[in-house]
Amino acid sequence: MPEVRYAIWGSAGHAKVLASLIRAIGGRVVATFDNDPAAQALRGVPLHLGEAGFAKWADAAPDPRAGVSDSARRTWVVPIS
Helix, strand or coil, X not given: XXXXXXXXXXXXXXXXXXXXXXXXXXXEXXXXXXXXXXXXXXXXXXXXXXXXXXXXXXXXXXXXXXXXXXXXXCCEEEECC
């Protein structure tokens, strides 16, 4: 079974939990995005800032797909493969 790669919108506590869950099911987080310029990247995962950062990443990403968010739109998870 091929590895599923994910991108997460958010890089704080909720994103850390999601990243742990993704790793636990055999997936890999390949990018995170955040609107906060003071945000810190997850270990080993590139952090892109704001919608402009997302757009630049999406233009270069292989087959970005639909995302899922919590109701407050704090964190998005996007499977990309």
